[in-house]
Amino acid sequence: MKRISVFSRKFGPLDKKFALKALRNNWISSNGPFSKKLENFIKREFKTDYVSLVSSGTSALECALKAINLKKGDEVIVPAFTIVSCLNTILKFGAKPIIVDVKKETWLPSLDEILSKISKKTKAIIVVHIFGNVLNIPDLKKKISNKIKIIEDCAEAPFAKFKKKYVGTLGDLGTFSFYANKTITSGEGGMVITRNKNFHKIIEKYKNLYFGDKNLKRFDHEDIGFNFRMTDLQAAVAYSQAINAKKNILKMKKNVILYKKYLDKKSIEFQKIDNHVQNVWWMIAFVMKNKKSDDLIRFLNKKNIDSRKLFKPLNDLKYxxxxxxKCPNSKYLYDHGLYIPSGFDLTNNQIKRVSKACNEFFKKR
Ligand SMILES: Cc1ncc(COP(=O)(O)O)c(C=O)c1O
Incomplete structure (x- = not known):
């Protein structure tokens, strides 16, 4: 039987039309017409003032931390249950990550847990809207000093909302990834959105080697910067993907409805979505109460079905x-959680086949 991959996507006529247009016109490096179109689309859609297109979700996080002037000795609160990019970018600035556990049900940290870790050295909190669930940022903001900056990592949650407001606009800066398995993709890529002009100015410089402003001063670099630019060819694809994003979010919702219909729900728990949250589904993931994810992944693999473990808790990484x-809940999610095939264009039969295999495994002693 044909292998079902954990994620795949088809590129449509609009993706191809825009990519070809970029190629035909030689719009291959950064800041071309598609970059402008994408930036304006995001500004309108997210009701935000500034957009910086960058090369990945990881570089977006790094740019956000540069914007807030993160320095050695500063502390940044970060959840244990997330991608390593959140940790490594903090370490790159010589700052100290303060890792917090998440709740077993929502996969997000509790506000109390975050508040208990705030110290005089806290410079920022990286809030990760993990697997499309959204943290209550308005309540968090009420309880912390406005000197502490909130960076929202929205890589897995574009278009998710808290009380009708899009993620990425609730805190000080929002970072996004356009990696191949993300809602909007350009293969690799990302962006940072903000309403703070100064943050935006710093990011635009940092992502572009901190070139000097004027022609004659161009090579008089003002600070250390990197090449985190997105090409216009990537922006062409990301733009058409952004236009179609809501359709893909709906396709994912339909897949979830089918999985929930076919899977034996007694054996598993899906992520609990908090009040006031309009979540999006990034990948279709669940946790098994009494079984280990490694065993199900091996079992599915034998049936030619791909699946993936969830994030290893950051505090358990060797370095x-x-x-x-201690982050026991994050460890529990790592040991017992996984995501199953989640492509936008899965067929009813594929979803049935995956669910049947999972149910067969749940029955095993
Ligand atoms: C929550 C989160 N943040 C950041 C990233 C990093 O994005 P990228 O792979 O584009 O660097 C990812 C990627 O999977 C992610 O899931």
Whole structure:
């Protein structure tokens, strides 16, 4: 039987039309017409003032941390249950990550857990809207000093909302990834959105080697910067993907409805979505109460079905030294959670086949 991959996507006529147009016109490096179109689309859609297109979700996080002037000795609160990019970018600035556990049900940290870790050195909180669920940022904001900046990592949650407001616009800066398995993709890519002009100015410089402003001063670089630029060819694809994003979000919702119909729900728990949250589904993931994800992944693999484990808790990574904060819930999600095939264009039969295989595994002793 044909293998079902964990994620795949088809590129449509609009993606191809825009990519070809970029190629035909030689719009291959950054800041071309498609970049402008994409930036304006995002500004309108998200009701935000500034958009910086960058090369990945990881570089978007790094740019956001540069914008807030993160320095050695500063502390940044970050969840244990997330991608390693959140951790490594903090470490790159010589700052200290303060890792917090998440709740077993929502896969997000509780506000109390975050608040208990705030110190005089806290410079920022990276809020990760993990697997499309959204943290209550308005309540968090009420309880912290406005000197502490909130960076929302929206890589897995574009178009998710809290009380009708899009993620990425609730805190000080929102970062996004356009990696191949993300709602909007350009293969690789990302962006940072903000309403803060100064943050935007810094990001635009940092992502472009901190070139000097004027022609004659061009090579008089003002600070250390990197090449985190997105090409216009990528922006062409990301733009058409952004136009179609809501259709893909709906396709994913339909897949979830079918999985929930076919899977034996007694054996598993889906992520609990908090009040006031309009979530999006990034990948279709669940946790098994009494079984280990490694075993199901092996079982599915034998049936030619792809699946993936969830994130290993950041505090358990080998290179994190010193006294470690225990994060038992994140460990539980790592040991018992996984995501199953989640492509936008899965057929009813494919979803049935995956569900049947999972149910067969749940019955095993
Ligand atoms: C929550 C989160 N943040 C950041 C990233 C990093 O994005 P990229 O792979 O584009 O660097 C990812 C990627 O999977 C992610 O899931």
């Amino acid at each position: 994190i030294k010193g006294k470690k904060q």
